[in-house]
Amino acid sequence: MGLRKIFSVLVLNKxxxxxxxxxxxxxxxxxxxxxxxxxxxxxxxxxxxxxxxxWWGGSDRGAMLLGIYEEEVLHSIxxxxxxxxxxxxxxxxxxYYSIGSLISxxxxxxxxxEISTKGRDVIQKNAILNKVDNKLHIFGEATQNFYTSIxxxxxxxxxxxxxxxxxxxxxxxxxxxxxxxxxxxxxxxHDWFFKDGKKKLAKLMNDAKPFFKISxxxxxxxxxxxxxxxxxxxxxxxxxxxxxxxxxxxxxLKLDPRKASNLS
Numbered sequence: 001m002g003l004r005k006i007f008s009v010l011v012l013n014k015x016x017x018x019x020x021x022x023x024x025x026x027x028x029x030x031x032x033x034x035x036x037x038x039x040x041x042x043x044x045x046x047x048x049x050x051x052x053x054x055w056w057g058g059s060d061r062g063a064m065l066l067g068i069y070e071e072e073v074l075h076s077i078x079x080x081x082x083x084x085x086x087x088x089x090x091x092x093x094x095x096y097y098s099i100g101s102l103i104s105x106x107x108x109x110x111x112x113x114e115i116s117t118k119g120r121d122v123i124q125k126n127a128i129l130n131k132v133d134n135k136l137h138i139f140g141e142a143t144q145n146f147y148t149s150i151x152x153x154x155x156x157x158x159x160x161x162x163x164x165x166x167x168x169x170x171x172x173x174x175x176x177x178x179x180x181x182x183x184x185x186x187x188x189x190h191d192w193f194f195k196d197g198k199k200k201l202a203k204l205m206n207d208a209k210p211f212f213k214i215s216x217x218x219x220x221x222x223x224x225x226x227x228x229x230x231x232x233x234x235x236x237x238x239x240x241x242x243x244x245x246x247x248x249x250x251x252x253l254k255l256d257p258r259k260a261s262n263l264s
Contacts, residue, residue: 021240022059022245024237024240025059025240025241025243025245026058026059028062028233028237028240028241029058029059029060029061029062029063029241030058030061032061032062032065032229032241033050033061033062033065035229036065036229037049038050038051038052038065039065040064040065040067040100040103041065041066041067041229042065042066042067042068042227043066043067043068043071043074044067044074044078044100044104044106045064045067045074045096045100045101045103045104046067046103047103048096048099048100048103048130049126049129049130050064050094050126050129051122051125051126051129053122053125054094054122055093055094055116055118055119055121055122056093056094056116056119059245060244060245062241062242063241063242063243063244064096066227066229066230066241066242068222068242069096069244070219070244071220071222072217072218072219072220072252073161073186073217073252076186076217076254077101077159077161077186078104078106080159080184082106083157084157084158084159084183084184085106085107085108085109085157086107086108086109086110086111086154086155086157086158086159087101087102087107087109087110087111087158087159087161088110088111088113088150088155088158088159088160088161088183089101089110089111089112089113089160089161089163090113090142090146090160090161090162090163090164090171091113091114091115091142091161091162091163091164091165091167092112092113092114092119092123092138093114093119093123093163094119094122094123094126095112095122095123095126095127095136097161098110098111098112098123098136099123099126099127099130099132099136102130102132102135102136103130103132107159108135109135109136109137109154110132110135110136110137111136111137111139111149111150111154112136112137112138112139113139113140113141113142113146114138114139114140114141115140115141115142115164120138120140123136123138124138142164142167142171143171144170144171144173144175144176145176146171147176147179147180155179155180155182155183156182156183157182158183158184159183159184159185159186160180160183160184160185160186161185161186161188162185162186162187162188163188165190165193166190166193166194168187168188168189168190168204169191169194169200169201169203169204172187172204172207172208173207174207174210177207177208177210177211177212177255178211180211181211181212181257181258181259182257182259183257184254184255184256184257185212185253185254185255186217186252186253186254186255187204187252187253187255188250188252189201189250189251189252189253192247192248204253205253208253208255210258211255211257211258212255212256212257212258213255213256213257213258214253214254214255215253215254215256216251216252216253216254217251217252217254218249218250218251218252219244219246219249219250222242224238224239224242
């Protein structure tokens with residue numbers, strides 16, 4: 001067998017393994033979701049229910065139900081100053097953050113931006129199921145002037161999560177940051193999607209610096225021994241349930257306002 005064919009076989013085997021692992025993650029999450037009655041049991045979003053329908057994140061559902069999905073971001077959100085009582089979710093998927101934030105009673109109102117019609121439908125169903133639809137505002141795609149859809153009094157007391165699969169670099173710039181300068185912003189980074197990703201990231205941070213103090217968050221460890229729901233799973237299965245399926249170590253930017261707004 002020639003080197004080129006050997007390389008092709010190795011690539012195919014790696015791709016096939018990746019697909020198989022993804023399918024196993026999904027099946028485990030579906031199984032655990034059934035066992036937990038599609039309800040988050042741990043963490044600040046405990047009590048939130050999901051419909052059986054989903055558009056995005058089905059493979060992450062197990063970690064969500066255990067309260068360990070994006071745990072670093074979740075902890076930082078929940079320990080932010082209490083004067084920030086509005087939640088804005090750009091790339092809301094099935095509504096995990098935008099609905100969970102209301103379930104936690106930490107936030108009074110929530111805004112969801114989701115480009116997918118199917119996603120918006122699922123968010124609405126989940127909001128009704130959790131009886132928070134009167135506190136949730138659902139919009140379509142987040143454009144560069146998305147903030148004009150939100151009252152300034154809410155923007156000034158908002159925590160914003162941006163997870164739009166690389167769209168963060170075209171959505172956010174110096175002008176938009178100037179309008180969001182009183183908000184706390186979390187941005188999931190996808191710079192490796194682009195050949196000039198380092199350049200895009202540098203520009204994003206330079207545009208934010210005049211208005212925000214910038215720090216980073218990354219995925220850290222998980223303690224799975226505390227969940228009795230996982231006791232009967234094999235070691236590899238427990239870690240697949242906890243896995244977020246990332247292709248590399250995830251990094252988020254956290255932007256804290258340089259000037260504290262005068263909120264009552």
